[in-house]
Amino acid sequence: MNKLEKIINKSTDALSRFYPRQKDLFVFIGWHKSKDGEIFADNAKHFFLYIHREHPEIRSVWISKDRALARRLRSEGFRSYYEKSILGIWYSLRAGYVVIDAFLQKYNAFLSRGAKITQLLHGKGLKKKGYAQVPILKNDFIFGTSPFTNSLLPVEFTSGAQMCVAGYSRNDQFFDKTKLYFSPEEKKLVDILETHKRNGKKIIMYAPTFRRGNKDFNPEDHFNKNRVSSFAKEKDVIFLVSLHTKYRARKALSISDTIIDMPECDINSLMPFIDILITDYSSSYVDFLLLDRPIIFYVYDIESYHAKEGLIDDYESHMPGAKIKSEDALFIEIERVLNKEDDWVEARASVRDLYHTHKDANSSARIFSIINSNK
Numbered sequence: 001m002n003k004l005e006k007i008i009n010k011s012t013d014a015l016s017r018f019y020p021r022q023k024d025l026f027v028f029i030g031w032h033k034s035k036d037g038e039i040f041a042d043n044a045k046h047f048f049l050y051i052h053r054e055h056p057e058i059r060s061v062w063i064s065k066d067r068a069l070a071r072r073l074r075s076e077g078f079r080s081y082y083e084k085s086i087l088g089i090w091y092s093l094r095a096g097y098v099v100i101d102a103f104l105q106k107y108n109a110f111l112s113r114g115a116k117i118t119q120l121l122h123g124k125g126l127k128k129k130g131y132a133q134v135p136i137l138k139n140d141f142i143f144g145t146s147p148f149t150n151s152l153l154p155v156e157f158t159s160g161a162q163m164c165v166a167g168y169s170r171n172d173q174f175f176d177k178t179k180l181y182f183s184p185e186e187k188k189l190v191d192i193l194e195t196h197k198r199n200g201k202k203i204i205m206y207a208p209t210f211r212r213g214n215k216d217f218n219p220e221d222h223f224n225k226n227r228v229s230s231f232a233k234e235k236d237v238i239f240l241v242s243l244h245t246k247y248r249a250r251k252a253l254s255i256s257d258t259i260i261d262m263p264e265c266d267i268n269s270l271m272p273f274i275d276i277l278i279t280d281y282s283s284s285y286v287d288f289l290l291l292d293r294p295i296i297f298y299v300y301d302i303e304s305y306h307a308k309e310g311l312i313d314d315y316e317s318h319m320p321g322a323k324i325k326s327e328d329a330l331f332i333e334i335e336r337v338l339n340k341e342d343d344w345v346e347a348r349a350s351v352r353d354l355y356h357t358h359k360d361a362n363s364s365a366r367i368f369s370i371i372n373s374n375k
Contacts, residue, residue, distance in 0.1 A: 024058055024059060026058055026097045027091055030064070037066040038064055040073070061080065097116045097118050099118045099120065103133070117135075124283060133156065142158060144164070168363055169367065183265060202236075206241050219241075237258070239260070271284075272291065276295075276338075278296045289320070295320060297321050299325060320344045320347035321344050
């Protein structure tokens with residue numbers, strides 16, 4: 001950061017502290033990005049859509065790091081502006097509420113002092129690490145899915161916040177299809193998936209998580225595309241591969257008639273179309289529990305991952321599905337599930353109830369009600 005930028009940031013920070021805030025103005029800031037720009041995704045996105053749809057008395061504004069995304073959202077009838085544009089800065093300085101689902105970045109924090117920081121989170125699963133740093137601005141509200149998941153958050157992250165259990169906005173669409181929203185790229189993919197499902201095919205998603213510090217990690221080393229394709233043809237299924245954002249910008253699995261390499265998009269919006277989820281330590285399975293469909297945990301490196309990254313205590317009891325450590329065993333387990341041999345129905349329900357107090361389409365409504373009652 002050069003001297004001019006430092007002067008501007010300090011001036012903006014001072015201005016932000018004393019600028020009058022408007023309680024009927026909410027700005028939303030996402031965190032997902034790829035090599036091509038920002039991805040419109042996660043809880044901030046879905047709460048933004050809810051406010052736009054259900055509460056016209058509230059001015060909802062998506063503040064984007066990506067000019068192209070801001071233009072696209074405006075073309076669809078939403079308020080959205082590039083974060084460093086005049087209107088982006090203006091709305092950020094005036095907003096009574098700043099809605100986020102990850103850590104607020106320094107630039108946005110400079111513009112947000114005096115606003116209520118409303119933290120919707122982006123998942124809490126098996127990983128012990130996560131949110132383990134002091135936010136630049138303290139959170140005023142934190143919305144989790146259950147008392148248990150809230151208890152996993154570190155005190156340096158939750159200090160001073162009103163802890164709330166309302167559910168995740170992104171999961172409302174599981175229970176109400178009218179709340180589904182797709183970007184143009186997502187719509188193309190959904191059309192393909194719906195065609196396959198109409199033809200009787202099962203959709204299996206493979207979603208491995210990020211291996212921090214392991215630059216040489218390649219999902220294909222444990223998910224051989226040729227073998228996967230042959231298996232898919234034999235069993236008449238489709239594999240949908242979703243790499244973590246931090247891998248997807250660098251590597252992608254090859255595509256065949258039976259393997260779809262998922263483009264950068266909102267993974268939760270695709271979950272209603274998935275029949276079986278294969279994952280490892282990703283929190284994606286926690287949301288998928290609400291659909292009560294089979295989960296396979298492909299954890300070939302669980303000992304080394306646990307030693308390096310750390311998993312929550314008694315983590316195996318939080319994994320309601322087969323724990324698979326080899327590719328051979330993976331295909332055997334997939335075949336069992338396709339044959340409707342599901343040994344994990346009760347375990348899924350138990351873990352679901354631990355992680356989700358609410359199982360309905362009303363998480364966004366609860367979040368808004370809590371915010372509104374505290375104005």
